[in-house]
Amino acid sequence: MFNGFNKETISVLDSLKFNNKTYYNSIKxxxxxxxxxxxxxxxxxxxxxLGEIDTDLLLNTxxxxxxxxxxxxxxxxxxxxEYVYLRYxxxxxxxxxxxxxxxxxxxxxxKYGLKVYKASHRGICDIGDLLLWENLELxxxxxxxxxxxxxxxxxxxxxxxxxxxxxKEWVARNEFMLYKHSKIEDVFFxxxxxxxxxxxxxxxxxxxxxxxxxxx
Numbered sequence: 001m002f003n004g005f006n007k008e009t010i011s012v013l014d015s016l017k018f019n020n021k022t023y024y025n026s027i028k029x030x031x032x033x034x035x036x037x038x039x040x041x042x043x044x045x046x047x048x049x050l051g052e053i054d055t056d057l058l059l060n061t062x063x064x065x066x067x068x069x070x071x072x073x074x075x076x077x078x079x080x081x082e083y084v085y086l087r088y089x090x091x092x093x094x095x096x097x098x099x100x101x102x103x104x105x106x107x108x109x110x111k112y113g114l115k116v117y118k119a120s121h122r123g124i125c126d127i128g129d130l131l132l133w134e135n136l137e138l139x140x141x142x143x144x145x146x147x148x149x150x151x152x153x154x155x156x157x158x159x160x161x162x163x164x165x166x167x168k169e170w171v172a173r174n175e176f177m178l179y180k181h182s183k184i185e186d187v188f189f190x191x192x193x194x195x196x197x198x199x200x201x202x203x204x205x206x207x208x209x210x211x212x213x214x215x216x
Contacts (some may be wrong), residue, residue: 002106004190005105008034013082014107020078024068031068035084040065042194043086043104049198050088050101053205054212057088057100064088082106089117090212097215099208100199102179105200110188112197113179114204114211124151126214127176135210142178142207150177178207189201 012030016023026029033091039059047059066085068081070078089100098117104110116123128151131139143149152175187193 002038002045002191002194004193005188006034009188010107010184013084016080016082017107018082020080020082024080036065036068039084039086042197044089045194046086046101046197046201047105049112049201053201053208054090056090058090058092058200059088063092092117094118096120098216099211101204101208103197105184105188106138107184109183111179111181111183112200113177114208115179116176116211116215119176123215124176127151127211130210130214131207135207138206139178142203145203146180147178147204148181150175150179176211178204 008030012027012034015027021038043061043065045059047064050057051059066083066087068080070081083104083106085105086103087100088102089098092100096118097120100115100117101113102115103112116127132152139149152211189197
């Protein structure tokens with residue numbers, strides 16, 4: 001049963017900033033007990049929640065839970081991740097516009113919500129049309145309940161939607177994320193973290209199915 005992470009979770013992740021290349025073997029047991037174990041327990045509980053939302057989500061621990069090791073093709077300097085994540089996606093092997101729920105955590109903070117992976121420009125524009133024009137009231141209601149929106153693309157997209165009055169961050173690549181974020185706080189170390197994420201995942205259900213329909 002998931003009962004929260006612990007102080008050692010953050011301590012171990014934080015220590016990787018200072019000795020990433022040769023440190024892991026000496027902390028392997030601490031990493032497994034304080035990071036991998038609670039992360040998998042959280043994932044197992046969330047899989048039950050997400051299975052009620054959509055059975056099309058890939059809910060297999062093997063594909064959902066981050067491993068300690070970075071992909072050497074992209075990060076040779078830091079072979080061990082200094083963060084953890086959970087990913088629950090629909091058709092994750094698609095070439096673009098992969099929709100999913102996510103949870104990320106690091107010593108700096110945590111965030112979770114909905115994300116579109118490998119977003120295309122066309123996909124971002126379709127999402128913008130559906131959310132910023134047709135479902136703006138729903139999106140604003142979520143904003144009022146503490147969610148942030150990150151949506152970006154090229155100049156054409158920014159010109160189309162830059163006047164919408166929403167908290168957003170325009171970025172150099174196509175991206176969509178609707179999420180809550182915070183610094184590491186007491187709830188991170190309690191079972192209430194699971195309850196909080198579960199409640200918010202259900203709260204995003206309507207947006208999730210709007211996005212799913214747009215991206216199929």
